[in-house]
Every structure is written in structure tokens, then in C-alpha cells.
Amino acid sequence: MxxxxxxxxxxxxxxxxxxxxxxxxxxxxxxxxxxRSGYCSYTACxxxxxxxxxxxxxxxxxxxxxxxxxxxxxxxxxxxxxxxIDLDSRTLRVRDxxxxxxxxxxxxxxxxxxxxxxxGAGLPGAATxxxxxxxxxxxxxxxxxxxxxxxxxSAAVVGGGYIGLEVAEAFLxxxxxxxxxxREDRLLTLVDADVAETIAGELRERxxxxxxxxxxxAIEGGDRVRRVVAGGRAVDADVVVIGIGVRPDTxxxxxxxLPLGPHGGVVxxxxxxxxxxxxxxxxxxxxxxxxxxxxxxYVPLGTTANKQGRVAGTTLTGGDAAFGGVLGTAVVKVCExxxxxxxxxxxxxxxxxxxxxxxxxxxxxxARYYPGHEPLQVKLVAERGSGRLLGxxxxxxxxxxxxxxVVAAALHAGATADELAGYDLTYxxxxxxxxxxxxxxxxxxxxxx
Amino acid sequence: MxxxxxxxxxxxxxxxxxxxxxxxxxxxxxxxxxxRSGYCSYTACxxxxxxxxxxxxxxxxxxxxxxxxxxxxxxxxxxxxxxxIDLDSRTLRVRDxxxxxxxxxxxxxxxxxxxxxxxGAGLPGAATxxxxxxxxxxxxxxxxxxxxxxxxxSAAVVGGGYIGLEVAEAFLxxxxxxxxxxREDRLLTLVDADVAETIAGELRERxxxxxxxxxxxAIEGGDRVRRVVAGGRAVDADVVVIGIGVRPDTxxxxxxxLPLGPHGGVVxxxxxxxxxxxxxxxxxxxxxxxxxxxxxxYVPLGTTANKQGRVAGTTLTGGDAAFGGVLGTAVVKVCExxxxxxxxxxxxxxxxxxxxxxxxxxxxxxARYYPGHEPLQVKLVAERGSGRLLGxxxxxxxxxxxxxxVVAAALHAGATADELAGYDLTYxxxxxxxxxxxxxxxxxxxxxx
Numbered sequence: 001m002x003x004x005x006x007x008x009x010x011x012x013x014x015x016x017x018x019x020x021x022x023x024x025x026x027x028x029x030x031x032x033x034x035x036r037s038g039y040c041s042y043t044a045c046x047x048x049x050x051x052x053x054x055x056x057x058x059x060x061x062x063x064x065x066x067x068x069x070x071x072x073x074x075x076x077x078x079x080x081x082x083x084x085i086d087l088d089s090r091t092l093r094v095r096d097x098x099x100x101x102x103x104x105x106x107x108x109x110x111x112x113x114x115x116x117x118x119x120g121a122g123l124p125g126a127a128t129x130x131x132x133x134x135x136x137x138x139x140x141x142x143x144x145x146x147x148x149x150x151x152x153x154s155a156a157v158v159g160g161g162y163i164g165l166e167v168a169e170a171f172l173x174x175x176x177x178x179x180x181x182x183r184e185d186r187l188l189t190l191v192d193a194d195v196a197e198t199i200a201g202e203l204r205e206r207x208x209x210x211x212x213x214x215x216x217x218a219i220e221g222g223d224r225v226r227r228v229v230a231g232g233r234a235v236d237a238d239v240v241v242i243g244i245g246v247r248p249d250t251x252x253x254x255x256x257x258l259p260l261g262p263h264g265g266v267v268x269x270x271x272x273x274x275x276x277x278x279x280x281x282x283x284x285x286x287x288x289x290x291x292x293x294x295x296x297x298y299v300p301l302g303t304t305a306n307k308q309g310r311v312a313g314t315t316l317t318g319g320d321a322a323f324g325g326v327l328g329t330a331v332v333k334v335c336e337x338x339x340x341x342x343x344x345x346x347x348x349x350x351x352x353x354x355x356x357x358x359x360x361x362x363x364x365x366x367a368r369y370y371p372g373h374e375p376l377q378v379k380l381v382a383e384r385g386s387g388r389l390l391g392x393x394x395x396x397x398x399x400x401x402x403x404x405x406v407v408a409a410a411l412h413a414g415a416t417a418d419e420l421a422g423y424d425l426t427y428x429x430x431x432x433x434x435x436x437x438x439x440x441x442x443x444x445x446x447x448x449x
Numbered sequence: 450m451x452x453x454x455x456x457x458x459x460x461x462x463x464x465x466x467x468x469x470x471x472x473x474x475x476x477x478x479x480x481x482x483x484x485r486s487g488y489c490s491y492t493a494c495x496x497x498x499x500x501x502x503x504x505x506x507x508x509x510x511x512x513x514x515x516x517x518x519x520x521x522x523x524x525x526x527x528x529x530x531x532x533x534i535d536l537d538s539r540t541l542r543v544r545d546x547x548x549x550x551x552x553x554x555x556x557x558x559x560x561x562x563x564x565x566x567x568x569g570a571g572l573p574g575a576a577t578x579x580x581x582x583x584x585x586x587x588x589x590x591x592x593x594x595x596x597x598x599x600x601x602x603s604a605a606v607v608g609g610g611y612i613g614l615e616v617a618e619a620f621l622x623x624x625x626x627x628x629x630x631x632r633e634d635r636l637l638t639l640v641d642a643d644v645a646e647t648i649a650g651e652l653r654e655r656x657x658x659x660x661x662x663x664x665x666x667a668i669e670g671g672d673r674v675r676r677v678v679a680g681g682r683a684v685d686a687d688v689v690v691i692g693i694g695v696r697p698d699t700x701x702x703x704x705x706x707l708p709l710g711p712h713g714g715v716v717x718x719x720x721x722x723x724x725x726x727x728x729x730x731x732x733x734x735x736x737x738x739x740x741x742x743x744x745x746x747y748v749p750l751g752t753t754a755n756k757q758g759r760v761a762g763t764t765l766t767g768g769d770a771a772f773g774g775v776l777g778t779a780v781v782k783v784c785e786x787x788x789x790x791x792x793x794x795x796x797x798x799x800x801x802x803x804x805x806x807x808x809x810x811x812x813x814x815x816a817r818y819y820p821g822h823e824p825l826q827v828k829l830v831a832e833r834g835s836g837r838l839l840g841x842x843x844x845x846x847x848x849x850x851x852x853x854x855v856v857a858a859a860l861h862a863g864a865t866a867d868e869l870a871g872y873d874l875t876y877x878x879x880x881x882x883x884x885x886x887x888x889x890x891x892x893x894x895x896x897x898x
Contacts, residue, residue, distance in 0.1 A: 013883070046818050046878050060818035291873070302883050303876035324871045331875035340875055369495050369509035401880035402851030405872070405887075409855050412872050413862030422773045423854070423861050424740070426780035426789055427752035429495050431850035434462070434751050438854075 004030060006316065007092055007107035009082045009252065011035030012042060013302050014283025014309035015113030016064070019074045021313025022109075027073065029317065032105065034080040034094055037136040040066055041076075045302050047140040048163065052170035058137050085110070085256040087276060109278050109316045112258075112266060113309060114249040116284035116300050120158065120242035125219030131240040134163055143241065152238035153177060156228040158216055160187030164243035165199065165334045171239075172206050172335065179209040179235045181228060183244075186212050190330070191341050192379060194360070195395045202337040209235070246300055248285045261287035263298035270322035272312035280316050282308035289325035292344055292390060292411065293352035299326045327391075329408045331401040340404035343391025343411045346381050355384040359417075359444035363437035365399035367429035374398050378441035380407070380417060387416040387449040392441075399431075403438055417445035453479060455765065456541055456556035458531045458701065460484030461491060462751050463732025463758035464562030465513070468523045470762025471558075478766065480522065481554065483529040483543055486585040489515055490525075494751050496589040497612065501619035507586050534559070534705040536725060558727050558765045561707075561715060562758060563698040565733035565749050569607065569691035574668030580689040583612060592690065601687035602626060605677040607665055609636035613692035614648065614783045620688075621655050621784065628658040628684045630677060632693075635661050639779070640790050641828060643809070644844045651786040658684070695749055697734045710736035712747035719771035721761035729765050731757035738774035741793055741839060741860065742801035748775045776840075778857045780850040789853035792840025792860045795830050804833040808866075808893035812886035814848035816878035823847050827890035829856070829866060836865040836898040841890075848880075852887055866894035 006022055008015045011033040023031045033040065041063040049055045066076035077094075083102070084093035092105045118133035120126055130150065132143050146152065155171040157164045160182035171178040180187070180203060186196035187203075187210065200210045214231025219240055221227060227234045248265040250258075258274050258281075259267045265287030272280045283305035290297035304326055314321035331340035349356035358381050366373035376396035382389050392407035394400045410420045420442035427434055455471050457464045460482040472480045482489065490512040498504045515525040526543075532551070533542035541554045567582035569575055579599065581592050595601065604620040606613045609631035620627040629636070629652060635645035636652075636659065649659045663680030668689055670676060676683045697714040699707075707723050707730075708716045714736030721729045732754035739746035753775055763770035780789035798805035807830050815822035825845035831838050841856035843849045859869045869891035876883055 043816065043818065043878070043883065045876070045883070046816060049819065049878060054820060055818050301876065303874070303885075306883050307871070322871075325873075327873040329873040329875050331877045331880055333877060333879045338880070342873070342875075367492065367495060369492065369504050370498065371503060399851065401875045401877070402848065402855060405874045405885075406851060406854045406858050408873055408875070409858035409862065409864075409869075412868065413858065413864065415858075415862065419861065420858075422756070422771075424774075424776040424778040424791070424857055425752070425854045426778050426791075426850045426857070427494070427750065428780045428782060428850070429492070429498060430782045431780055431787070434492065434494070434755050436752075436854075 006031045006109045008033040008111040010113035011040035013305035016041040017306045017309025018111045018313040021310045022317050023074050025317040031074045033076045034082050035078045036081045039137045048166035048170045050140045052173040112281040113283045114285045116246035117249045119245045123216050128219045128225045130225035133242050154236040154238050156237035156240045158242045159244035162332045167241045181230045182212045183215045191393050198395050206335045261296045271315035280312040282312040291325040299328045338400035339395045340400045341393045342408040349390045357384050357448040359448045361441045367433050370429040376437045378437045380441045380445040382417045382445045382449040417442045455480045455558045457482040457560040459562035460489035462754035465490040466755045466758025467560045467762040470759045471766050472523050474766040482525045483531050484527045485530045488586045497615035497619045499589045501622040561730040562732045563734045565695035566698045568694045572665050577668045577674045579674035603685040603687050605686035605689045607691045608693035611781045616690045630679045631661045632664045640842050647844050655784045710745045720764035729761040731761040740774040748777045787849035788844045789849045790842045791857040798839045806833050806897040808897045810890045816882050819878040825886045827886045829890045829894040831866045831894045831898040866891045
């Protein structure tokens with residue numbers, strides 16, 4: 001290992017995983033991390049629950065503090081923004097945001113883990129005070145403070161993706177009159193229309209107003225937000241969160257001339273190497289590979305970022321590791337509803353060139369005679385002819401997340417629907433009916449294919 | 450399809466699945482089922498919950514009644530015992546247990562689905578009134594009635610397998626002073642000693658006395674059971690349930706000259722054919738194939754029985770279907786504890802000729818900052834060198850069953866521990882930590898292998 005100093009840009013999931021892994025593998029390595037926000041190693045996925053009050057103390061969202069990393073020999077500088085990368089001199093331009101001073105930091109190895117930036121700044125009126133995006137602990141704190149200080153009674157969530165749905169749940173939990181505004185004709189476009197409709201039904205049942213097919217025309221109120229106009233109608237909103245997706249934060253990478261992929265992410269190989277000597281990238285700033293169509297994909301999620309950071313920390317210290325790719329596996333809780341997906345939806349599969357069939361069944365989460373069973377819908381997408389599984393979506397009030405993972409495992413294995421139908425899965429009345437919904441769905445998919 | 454009359458011996462899981470499937474595929478087929486007990490198509494797995502009172506009405510344990518089957522054209526005769534099979538004349542000797550009359554029934558195709566019989570009749574004092582095994586709805590009703598009519602205060606469960614553990618939970622739920630007596634040095638020998646110790650701890654915490662390494666010497670009391678002597682000590686017991694396993698019920702098959710396997714089950718091929726023309730077998734009376742060591746196995750479970758019955762019903766009507774085999778996947782709830790396993794344990798793997806390593810980690814079921822997370826132990830067994838996964842065991846208070854199924858899916862795929870460590874699994878704070886316990890265990894197993 002020739003590198004003497006590792007610099008990491010971004011100290012959240014991928015960056016801290018890379019830093020910690022590299023230091024553990026090579027204790028002689030000088031490891032320094034620069035993080036723009038005031039916290040390192042925090043869980044962005046926990047932020048909606050901080051807004052909701054489920055996690056009252058924001059410190060619980062921090063996995064390890066800079067002080068804890070320091071004890072492992074990893075120097076983390078929060079409130080430090082990297083403003084430039086010089087590949088020739090192998091230095092970074094770093095700005096200490098507290099002191100307002102810039103400096104130059106050398107590196108032998110560099111990990112770009114700048115993450116992603118929320119979209120939405122361009123929405124008309126997005127700068128109206130009380131309008132937020134949600135990416136950092138500071139964002140969550142600001143939203144909480146705004147609600148309290150302005151005695152907010154109503155809220156609008158712009159965007160019906162994972163974050164929008166979780167924030168809507170949080171607002172409902174806080175007793176706010178909540179409207180979800182989605183430009184597309186349905187929530188969560190990563191699932192099929194019928195699953196999305198179930199989500200909308202859940203939100204409405206909990207008291208939310210859900211408006212799909214409604215593009216934001218204005219966020220209004222002057223010195224404090226009062227309403228959102230979308231699809232020609234105004235919605236009262238004392239607080240607004242925009243959650244219409246994120247874009248890879250690649251400003252530095254692009255300025256340094258690193259190649260970006262079609263989704264805008266930094267291009268990396270399986271070892272998280274950028275192709276530029278000494279430079280790795282990991283997490284939400286990267287594009288990755290989709291395991292089913294083998295093409296580039298951009299699926300910014302914390303679990304992927306952690307895995308990729310670990311791989312980068314291994315390969316940059318001379319180890320052998322590879323990040324294989326993603327299936328786009330994800331799960332979200334929306335009030336009492338659990339929604340999960342993996343692989344390709346029917347439309348995605350067609351777009352990727354597959355001749356796809358979909359089978360959908362609704363069964364129950366436990367034995368019918370056992371208390372507490374809940375309906376569980378399973379949709380499976382398979383390739384016509386071969387029966388090869390391409391994806392799955394599950395929705396229900398219990399038993400979704402890890403059943404999605406069984407489908408993910410089958411996808412990793414390249415299994416057919418018929419093979420999944422023969423899987424020897426757990427059965428006991430409190431946990432599953434004797435024919436697990438997965439098995440019934442697999443049977444239906446095998447017949448359809 | 451040449452068969453005109455299908456006779457099925459045994460009307461529970463495998464038998465009714467075969468009958469229903471065959472009739473659906475071939476509506477012209479005359480389908481008749483003979484079931485010794487008073488109920489068909491009942492769930493044996495629900496019986497402990499009937500004893501516990503969780504399922505108060507025994508009718509909830511019956512999936513479909515004879516009347517419902519009759520409407521589908523399947524004639525079910527409960528309280529009818531088949532006493533002999535004549536392969537030459539293709540007839541059965543059937544005894545109507547209500548009327549006490551025998552008769553002869555013809556068949557063109559025969560499915561043996563006689564199930565299994567509980568072991569334990571040979572234990573000293575096993576005939577003492579108040580001593581039961583648990584296999585049928587009548588057994589569960591008799592246990593309930595005995596407890597009520599004899600004002601039972603104490604109970605002993607002989608055997609610490611799945612059924613014994615579930616019955617122990619049921620007795621505790623009913624407020625009985627409960628002792629579990631196990632001949633081996635630990636409960637549930639299908640899991641490793643440390644997992645078994647966790648189970649014992651849970652039972653003790655709930656107030657049960659757990660005595661391992663204690664062989665039953667006597668069940669005593671004369672006209673009603675009063676105590677069990679085991680391991681040299683007497684235990685008060687106003688009711689006793691013996692749950693020391695089952696044996697395939699193959700009396701008829703053996704008398705008819707059908708070959709039995711090393712575990713005593715009827716030998717069948719993947720299409721559930723016995724090798725004797727016109728005769729199929731399915732469910733707990735059969736031996737099956739273990740997918741990991743490819744040898745014969747006897748794993749009598751309801752989900753397998755249902756799958757096998759369905760295969761038999763397909764192939765006997767000229768269809769193409771195969772039952773691939775089992776991994777021994779199972780899950781059991783013991784009070785608040787969930788225990789699951791799939792594939793081979795370390796000892797089983799060694800016995801099957803594998804050079805096996807085990808990795809065990811304890812992590813949490815949800816994100817650490819999310820309320821309700823519980824410790825979750827994951828043990829994985831892998832082949833040394835290749836890293837191929839051989840089995841897994843999980844224990845915790847939530848999130849066990851379907852995580853076991855992810856391991857099962859990986860086993861079906863022949864995946865290595867390293868491959869599992871790269872699986873794209875669901876992550877959201879309410880459902881999993883960012884590194885799912887499965888991924889951490891897989892990483893540990895990959896390193897150990």
C-alpha cells in the first residue's frame with residue numbers, strides 16, 4: 001500500500017464506511033474526512049422519524065461522532081466544504097465553514113462520497129421561508145423548529161417518492177393537516193399503479209389529502225409560506241417539504257474532469273475506482289450497475305452507499321472487493337402500510353427490453369385462523385417463455401420487508417418463478433400461511449409466463 | 450388420463466391437496482378421500498393455539514369441510530379408516546368407524562397420504578389417563594377438556610421439539626405450572642446448543658421449568674396422571690403431552706409391499722410416484738430428498754405436505770410437476786421468541802461430509818434509533834474453502850421467519866456466503882438496520898470460510 005494519506009469528500013454513509021474500512025485495514029494510513037454538514041455518519045433514513053418525534057433526540061441519528069472516529073484514528077472535519085479537487089497536485093481546496101477560511105489539503109488516495117442533492121430548488125417559490133428539502137440533520141431540525149415556532153397547522157409535501165411519503169407520515173403523526181402533491185398520476189412511481197393506489201388509500205384513511213397529476217405552480221406566502229398552488233388549486237401549507245428526488249452531487253467530480261454516466265453519477269468499476277489513478281467514488285454520487293439489465297442505474301440508497309464505501313475502503317488499501325450492483329430493492333413504511341419492491345416493474349422490464357408478464361395475488365400474512373393476519377399483495381414480474389423472475393412488489397400491513405428480500409435473493413440467483421414456487425420457506429401459523437403469499441405469487445407467475 | 454377413480458388415504462394436508470388438485474385438473478375424475486379422524490383438511494400446526502385458547506373455535510382449524518369439498522366434486526369420508534390395500538384388485542378395505550362396518554372401495558389411482566403417527570406410546574405409563582399426544586383436532590379437544598374437567602394446575606411436556614415447545618407455550622398461556630422434559634441435553638436439537646439455550650431461557654423467563662438430559666422413567670397417577678418421573682426427579686403434572694417426534698404412518702404401504710426408505714417413509718420420485726403403477730404418496734408418510742446433501746430426508750411439515758400433494762395431484766392426472774426436495778426450513782414461536790432454521794446445522798453438515806465452518810453474529814432487527822428493535826442472532830454454516838452456504842439459524846423476538854427464508858433462497862441458489870453478503874436487501878429504519886443482520890452474518894461466514 002503506497003498511499004500515505006486518504007482524503008474522503010463527504011462523511012455520511014459511503015464516506016465514513018470507506019474511511020473506517022481503510023483505516024482498519026491499514027492502520028498506518030492517515031485518514032481525513034471533510035463533511036459539509038455539522039454531523040458525520042448520520043442516518044438520512046432516520047430523518048423523517050425525527051420530524052415525526054418518534055426519534056426525539058437528533059443525536060440518536062448519528063452512528064458515530066467525530067470524537068469516536070478520532071479514537072479510531074479517522075479525522076473527521078464537519079462543517080468543512082471541499083470546493084475543488086486538483087488531480088495533478090493531488091490536493092483539495094477545503095473551506096472551513098465555521099471560520100470562513102480556505103485551505104489546501106493533500107491526498108494520495110481520494111474517495112468522493114459527496115452524496116446527492118435534493119432536486120426542487122427550481123420550483124416556483126421554492127425559496128419561500130418555511131419551504132424545505134430533507135437531506136441533513138440540520139434540515140430535519142429546521143423543519144421541526146419551523147413547525148414549532150410558527151405554530152404550523154397545515155403542511156404540504158411535494159413529491160410522492162420514498163421521502164415524501166415518510167415525511168407525509170411524519171406530518172400526520174404531528175397532527176398537521178397534510179397534503180401530498182405529486183406531479184405524476186400516481187404516488188411512488190417505482191411501484192405499479194395498483195400498489196400506488198393502495199398507498200394513496202392509506203394516506204387518505206389517515207387523513208391526508210393526496211393530489212396526483214398536480215404539478216406545483218407556485219409556493220406562496222412571502223415571508224412565510226402560506227399555500228402551494230398545484231394543478232390549478234391552492235392548498236394551505238404552513239410548512240412545505242419538497243421531496244421530488246435527488247441528483248448525484250458531482251460538481252467537484254465534473255470540474256475535475258471525471259466521467260459521469262447517463263444518470264449523472266460518477267462512473268466507477270466494481271472496485272469503486274473512477275478510472276483516474278488514486279480516485280475512488282462511492283454512494284449517492286455514483287452511478288451503479290443494475291443486475292437485471294446489466295446497464296447503468298442510479299439508485300441512491302443508504303444500504304448501497306454503505307456497501308460501496310466498504311468496497312472502496314478495501315480496494316484502495318490493496319484489498320480485493322467488488323460491488324456487484326443493485327436490484328433497486330427498497331421498502332418504505334407509510335403509516336401502517338409497508339411497501340416494498342425489488343428488481344424491475346412491468347414497465348421497467350419492458351423498457352429494458354424484456355418481454356415481461358406480471359402476476360398479482362392477494363393472500364394473508366399469517367395463517368387465517370391466527371390472530372393478526374393482514375392482507376398481503378404480491379406482484380411478480382417474470383420473463384415470458386423462460387419464466388425468469390425480473391422483479392417483485394409487495395404491499396401490506398405486516399410481513400413485507402423480508403419477503404421482498406426473498407424475491408431479491410431469487411433475483412440474485414437468476415431463479416425462475418417456477419423455482420421460487422418450490423422454495424422451502426418457513427411456515428408456522430404466527431408467521432405465514434401454509435402457502436406463503438410468495439409461493440402463490442410465484443405459481444401464478446410461472447403459469448403466466 | 451386413464452384413471453376413472455382416485456382414492457386418497459388420508460384427508461389432511463397432502464391428501465386434500467392431491468385430491469383437490471386432481472379434481473381441478475380432471476373434472477371427470479371420481480375422487481374419494483378416506484380420513485380416519487373426524488375432520489379433513491385441518492391444520493395440525495394450529496392445534497397448539499387451540500389448546501392455548503388463541504384460536505377458541507376448533508372449526509377455524511378446518512380449511513374446508515367435507516361439505517365444501519363435496520361441492521367441488523371431491524367426496525371426503527371422515528371417520529373412515531383404510532385397513533388394507535390390494536394392489537392386484539386395485540381396491541381398499543375401508544372401515545366406517547361410526548357404523549363399525551367394513552367395505553371395499555375400488556381405485557384406479559391411489560394416493561397414500563396417511564401422514565405420521567406420534568411416537569411415545571412406549572413410554573412407561575404413557576397410557577395413564579391425562580397423557581396425550583397431539584396430532585388431530587380430537588387430540589387438542591381432549592387436552593382442553595381434560596384441563597377443564599380435571600381443573601389441571603400443572604402440566605408436563607415430554608419432548609422439546611417444535612410441537613413440545615408450542616404446547617409448552619400453550620400451557621403457560623393457560624396459566625399452568627409447566628415443565629418441559631427433554632431426554633437430550635438441550636431443547637430443539639434441530640438448532641445449535643446456543644440457540645437452544647436461548648429458547649430454554651425464554652421458557653424459564655415465562656415461568657416454565659426446563660429439564661434437559663432427563664429421560665422419562667414413569668408417567669404416574671393411576672386413573673389420572675399426577676406426575677412424571679424423569680432424570681430421577683418427579684414433576685407434578687395434571688396433564689401430560691408427549692411430543693417426542695413422529696414416525697411416518699406406513700403400515701398400509703408396508704403391508705402392500707411398497708419400499709420404505711432409511712427413515713421409514715414411503716420412497717417416491719420427484720413426481721411423488723411410488724414406483725408401483727397407479728400408486729402415489731405424499732406428505733408426512735413419505736421420505737423426501739435433502740437439497741444440500743442430496744440424500745434421503747424425513748422432514749414432516751405441513752408446507753411440504755401441501756406442495757407434495759399438489760405435485761401428486763398434477764402428475765396422477767398426466768401433468769408435469771416435480772417436488773425438488775427440502776432444506777428442512779422451519780420456524781417456531783416460543784412465547785415471545787422466534788426461532789428459525791434452514792439447511793444444515795454445523796453437526797449435520799459434518800455428518801453429511803461437509804467441511805463446515807459456522808459464523809454467528811448478534812445484531813438488531815431494526816435501526817438502532819428506531820423504537821422496538823430487538824436483538825437478532827444469525828448463525829450461518831458454510832463450506833470451508835468454497836464458502837458455499839449450507840445452512841442458517843436465526844433467533845430473536847422479531848424479524849426471524851422471513852429472514853430465514855432469505856437464507857433458504859440463497860441455499861436454493863447454491864450461493865456462497867460472499868454472494869449473500871452482497872445481496873441487495875431492503876432497508877428502512879422500521880424494518881432493518883442499514884447492515885441487515887443477514888449481511889453481517891454472511892460477511893462473517895465468508896471470512897471464516
